[in-house]
Amino acid sequence: MNIKKNLIVLISFPILILFFMMISNIILEGHAGLSWNYFVTEASHAGRSGGIAPIIVSTTIIVILTLLISTPFSFCSALILTLVISKNRYLLSLFEISLTLLSGLPSVVFGLFGSAFFGKTLGFGYSLISGALTLSCMVLPFYTKILHDNFKILPREYFLSGKALDLSLYQFAKNILIPLNLYAIAAGAIFSISRALGETAALIFTSGYVDRYPHSLLDSGRTLSIHIYDLALNIPGGDQAALKASFVFLLLSLTINFILSVVLKNTLLRGLQ
Amino acid sequence: MIQVKNYYLSFGKKKILNDINYQFQAGITAIVGPSGSGKSSFVLSLNRLTDLYSNTRYSGEILFEDNNILIQKKNLGKIRHAIGTVFQKPTPFPVSIYKNLELSLIELGTVEKKNYLEKIKEVLKKVSLWEDVQDNLHKSALKLSGGQQQKLCIARTLLLNPKILILDEPCSSLDPISTLQIEELLIQIAKLTPVIIVTHNLKQAKRIAEHLIVFGIHEGVGSIIEKGRSEEVFLAPKHHFTKTYLEYEAF
Ligand SMILES: Nc1ncnc2c1ncn2[C@@H]1O[C@H](COP(=O)(O)OP(=O)(O)O)[C@@H](O)[C@H]1O
Numbered sequence: 001m002n003i004k005k006n007l008i009v010l011i012s013f014p015i016l017i018l019f020f021m022m023i024s025n026i027i028l029e030g031h032a033g034l035s036w037n038y039f040v041t042e043a044s045h046a047g048r049s050g051g052i053a054p055i056i057v058s059t060t061i062i063v064i065l066t067l068l069i070s071t072p073f074s075f076c077s078a079l080i081l082t083l084v085i086s087k088n089r090y091l092l093s094l095f096e097i098s099l100t101l102l103s104g105l106p107s108v109v110f111g112l113f114g115s116a117f118f119g120k121t122l123g124f125g126y127s128l129i130s131g132a133l134t135l136s137c138m139v140l141p142f143y144t145k146i147l148h149d150n151f152k153i154l155p156r157e158y159f160l161s162g163k164a165l166d167l168s169l170y171q172f173a174k175n176i177l178i179p180l181n182l183y184a185i186a187a188g189a190i191f192s193i194s195r196a197l198g199e200t201a202a203l204i205f206t207s208g209y210v211d212r213y214p215h216s217l218l219d220s221g222r223t224l225s226i227h228i229y230d231l232a233l234n235i236p237g238g239d240q241a242a243l244k245a246s247f248v249f250l251l252l253s254l255t256i257n258f259i260l261s262v263v264l265k266n267t268l269l270r271g272l273q
Numbered sequence: 274m275i276q277v278k279n280y281y282l283s284f285g286k287k288k289i290l291n292d293i294n295y296q297f298q299a300g301i302t303a304i305v306g307p308s309g310s311g312k313s314s315f316v317l318s319l320n321r322l323t324d325l326y327s328n329t330r331y332s333g334e335i336l337f338e339d340n341n342i343l344i345q346k347k348n349l350g351k352i353r354h355a356i357g358t359v360f361q362k363p364t365p366f367p368v369s370i371y372k373n374l375e376l377s378l379i380e381l382g383t384v385e386k387k388n389y390l391e392k393i394k395e396v397l398k399k400v401s402l403w404e405d406v407q408d409n410l411h412k413s414a415l416k417l418s419g420g421q422q423q424k425l426c427i428a429r430t431l432l433l434n435p436k437i438l439i440l441d442e443p444c445s446s447l448d449p450i451s452t453l454q455i456e457e458l459l460i461q462i463a464k465l466t467p468v469i470i471v472t473h474n475l476k477q478a479k480r481i482a483e484h485l486i487v488f489g490i491h492e493g494v495g496s497i498i499e500k501g502r503s504e505e506v507f508l509a510p511k512h513h514f515t516k517t518y519l520e521y522e523a524f
């Protein structure tokens with residue numbers, strides 16, 4: 001008992017230390033020279049100086065677009081899996097395995113696919129919409145899996161009652177599936193947002209890395225993660241700016257998580273009353 | 274009324290029901306029998322809800338208003354409205370009480386929207402739920418007690434004006450008082466609409482049913498062992514199995 005307990009502490013200790021080292025590094029070095037100006041001006045000298053206003057705009061647009069695209073598509077895929085494909089056990093396991101494999105695919109593969117399909121075939125080029133569509137493809141398998149796994153464990157009586165009353169698919173989804181699966185949808189949404197926020201490889205070939213304001217959804221734009229990646233890897237003397245952007249990233253992700261948890265808590269609690 | 278002829282049912286390779294023949298009649302018909310003898314599968318067959326299970330296969334005839342519903346391709350929704358079903362586990366939808374009932378009216382499509390409230394009030398009175406919920410119509414139906422939830426599920430089915438009402442062990446998770454209230458309700462309903470009720474509770478069957486069907490299992494497949502007027506079967510069961518079952522379950 002004691003040995004096991006000590007072992008757990010021993011293993012978790014280095015992880016904790018590593019975590020605090022990273023966070024403290026970002027906080028200590030990143031917040032230096034941070035001012036209001038940084039948030040409202042454009043970058044200059046390839047990001048070594050100036051601000052990140054356009055980057056925050058592009059990031060927000062891509063994250064929101066990804067959420068808006070991936071949620072309905074994942075919901076519908078999960079619905080089809082549950083209502084139609086599950087009638088054939090072999091087909092269902094085929095789909096389930098594909099979902100698992102797809103969600104493990106490296107994001108750069110989605111980047112290449114997105115650049116070929118959304119960029120070239122559909123003609124969206126380097127644009128926010130290309131990037132968001134690519135990210136949606138990337139999160140779709142896992143998002144679908146989360147929802148499908150939750151639909152599967154619903155009592156069969158809900159589906160039977162829906163059929164017995166001959167409810168339309170729309171009424172069934174709206175009044176039964178969505179209210180019963182708010183937690184799963186929230187989990188999927190948070191997963192989408194965090195993947196979209198943190199992604200670089202899938203975006204470099206699709207939404208690009210232009211650091212000015214995007215003029216439309218068909219214009220290219222740079223997300224915060226790409227900004228950090230670019231500063232840290234490609235720009236000589238960009239280290240300090242990268243830490244500064246990382247600090248903002250931390251703030252942004254904390255803010256989004258905070259807002260989401262407040263919104264979800266309120267809607268979920270209201271829904272269950 | 275429903276007539277079942279030479280009905281066989283299997284889920285994939287697993288045989289569930291064997292050669293079922295029965296002519297349903299007015300009043301309350303109770304279906305009893307051991308767990309796994311296919312009672313639920315049988316009543317769900319009567320409006321093809323078994324189609325929702327994977328690899329359902331069936332043969333024979335189930336005649337309702339001169340149509341064999343087993344070969345019907347279109348309008349299954351209409352049939353499911355006409356042959357209403359209430360399930361063992363109360364499943365009010367996770368929306369308000371009002372919305373639960375409104376959904377039925379929306380699907381029915383023959384009631385004008387301005388008459389919804391009146392209709393809903395009427396049916397809630399019928400299932401003796403109005404007193405309990407009149408001030409909470411817009412609160413979540415999940416807040417109701419088990420008995421109230423089941424009454425709501427019955428109400429939601431009644432709104433569709435069913436010609437036959439099926440209930441699959443509706444009282445098995447309810448307290449005795451709710452059970453008695455639901456029995457009262459079923460007796461009222463059965464004056465106009467034939468009621469088919471699956472039950473584990475032989476005393477319940479004795480109390481309310483005019484007709485009785487006893488299911489049994491033979492080599493894993495369910496079939497009808499005995500059928501007839503309820504009091505006759507209870508008094509003088511013809512089949513050896515029925516005798517032991519009735520004696521055993523009476524405890
Ligand atoms: N979805 C299903 N797939 C395969 N077999 C099932 C399914 N549901 C029930 N069964 C089987 O059908 C038989 C009859 O079950 P059921 O109709 O629920 O009986 P009862 O209601 O009398 O307890 C049982 O052997 C059960 O294992």
Ligand SMILES: [Mg+2]
Pocket residue numbers: 312313314441442
């Ligand atoms: Mg059953």
